[in-house]
Amino acid sequence: MTPADTHALVCRDVKKNFGPTQALAGVSLHVAPGELVALLGPNGAGKSTLFQILTGLFVADAGQVEVLGVDMRHHPVAALARLGVVFQQMALDLNLSVHANLRFHADLHGLPRRESARRIAQLLASGERKILGLVAPPGAGKSTLAEVLMAHYSPHAQGVPMDGFHLANSELVRLGRQQRKGAPDTFDAAGFVNLLRRLKNQSASETIYAPEFRRDIEEPVAGAIAVAPDKSLVITEGNYLLLEDAPWVQVREVVDEIWYLEVPDVLRRERLLARHMRFGRSRAQALDWMARTDEPNAVRIARTRQQADLCVSWF
Numbered sequence: 001m002t003p004a005d006t007h008a009l010v011c012r013d014v015k016k017n018f019g020p021t022q023a024l025a026g027v028s029l030h031v032a033p034g035e036l037v038a039l040l041g042p043n044g045a046g047k048s049t050l051f052q053i054l055t056g057l058f059v060a061d062a063g064q065v066e067v068l069g070v071d072m073r074h075h076p077v078a079a080l081a082r083l084g085v086v087f088q089q090m091a092l093d094l095n096l097s098v099h100a101n102l103r104f105h106a107d108l109h110g111l112p113r114r115e116s117a118r119r120i121a122q123l124l125a126s127g128e129r130k131i132l133g134l135v136a137p138p139g140a141g142k143s144t145l146a147e148v149l150m151a152h153y154s155p156h157a158q159g160v161p162m163d164g165f166h167l168a169n170s171e172l173v174r175l176g177r178q179q180r181k182g183a184p185d186t187f188d189a190a191g192f193v194n195l196l197r198r199l200k201n202q203s204a205s206e207t208i209y210a211p212e213f214r215r216d217i218e219e220p221v222a223g224a225i226a227v228a229p230d231k232s233l234v235i236t237e238g239n240y241l242l243l244e245d246a247p248w249v250q251v252r253e254v255v256d257e258i259w260y261l262e263v264p265d266v267l268r269r270e271r272l273l274a275r276h277m278r279f280g281r282s283r284a285q286a287l288d289w290m291a292r293t294d295e296p297n298a299v300r301i302a303r304t305r306q307q308a309d310l311c312v313s314w315f
Contacts, residue, residue, distance in 0.1 A: 007066070008033045009054070014063035016049055018280065023049040026063070055083065058278050059216070078151055116259070116312060120153065123256060124232055129200060131254065134237035135308065136261035137298030138182065139272030142237035145261060145312075149235055158231040160199065162238025164211030165192040166220045180293050184240050184300075190247045196236065196254040204229050215279050239297060242304035252307075260308035268298075 009031040016024040023046045031037050039047050052058040054065060054072075065072040070079040123130040132149075134142045143161065150157045165188045172178040177186050198208055212224035227234065241251050241258050252258070272294060276286035305311065 006033070007031060008035070008068060010064070010066040011050075011054075012064040014050070014053060014060045014065060016046075016053065016058065016061050024053075024060075055080070061216070075151075076147065115310065116149075119257065119310060120149070120233065124153075124156065127232065129202060129232060129234065130256045131196060131200060131234045131236060133241045133251065133255040133258035134235065134261060135239065135241040135258055135301065135304070136263065137268060137301045138239065138294045139268040139275065140261045140263045141268075141271065142261060146235045146237045153233060156231060157233040157235055158225075158227050159235045159237070160195070160210045160225055160227060161213065162187070162192055162236060162241070163213035164220050164225070165189070165195075166213050169219060182239070182293055183297060184243060184245065184248065187240070189240070192238075193247050193250045193254065196251065199227060199234050200254055202227070202229050218279075239301050242307045243300075244304075257309045258307075259310045259312050260305045262305075262311050262313050265298075 007030050009029065011027055011029040014024055014027045015022075027046070027050060029037070039050065041047055049058060053060050054067075059073065065079075067079040068082045070082060072079045120132070123132065134145055136142050146159050146161070150159050166181070167175075167177075167186050167188060169178065169181075172181055172186055177183070180186065195208075195210055199210075202208055206229055208227045209223040210225040210227060211220045211222045213220050214224075236255070240248050241255065242260070243249065243251075269290065272290060273283070273286050276289060277283060281289065
């Protein structure tokens with residue numbers, strides 16, 4: 001068989017379930033450069049699910065996808081930058097202008113904005129550890145922008161998301177807060193602030209470990225992110241970086257700059273709905289959760305916009 005790095009596309013034993021329904025039962029596929037491959041099957045065979053995994057909209061439960069040798073799971077932005085998609089139907093968002101559609105697709109492929117690039121260059125110029133915060137309501141694309149920035153400023157940048165400080169599900173049950181997971185009091189905010197302070201003052205001989213939230217299990221995992229002392233830029237992203245309630249208000253004291261991501265609500269809600277369904281909720285369950293939990297939080301987050309150092313249009 002031809003070595004994997006000569007293939008345009010590789011799928012290895014890709015599996016995907018939606019609740020009890022098995023959509024993909026171990027798909028393997030190798031596509032050489034210049035080769036044309038068509039997928040044929042009846043409705044419900046999993047064609048759309050496979051394409052959504054290949055384009056980063058869904059995450060496979062198991063298996064591996066590589067685009068020109070780049071792993072989709074571990075390096076999604078770099079993989080998507082090597083991939084073009086032509087849809088069966090019109091792929092433009094009719095709620096956005098032509099210019100906004102072009103900007104949206106440019107952002108997905110990691111093209112940095114002039115102002116954001118200038119400000120990051122200023123942060124890096126001192127040679128000291130700097131922390132950049134990204135804040136926006138749920139579904140705005142904070143994680144995607146963080147990945148774009150990390151890819152662009154590699155190897156100097158490291159991401160440390162706020163989501164790693166979700167309280168464990170068992171603790172949320174004990175506190176009676178499980179049904180509004182994602183609200184400010186369902187995080188270890190003090191622990192997050194303390195980690196930011198450690199990162200700000202990291203010694204040259206110290207590796208600092210941070211937790212990471214895993215959506216596939218809906219739990220934080222301790223020590224999953226290693227931050228080396230030579231990373232001059234730490235990028236943290238989350239919903240509540242600009243809240244004035246204690247202890248969230250202390251984030252502002254530690255972080256060098258905080259950017260607010262501006263996304264049309266229609267687009268943001270579409271992304272959020274797709275994300276909830278991708279991780280197992282039905283459409284009705286996703287819409288209910290958004291109405292009860294996500295949107296009240298979004299209103300609160302939007303009120304903090306004026307406190308940001310920079311507002312970035314991210315669509």
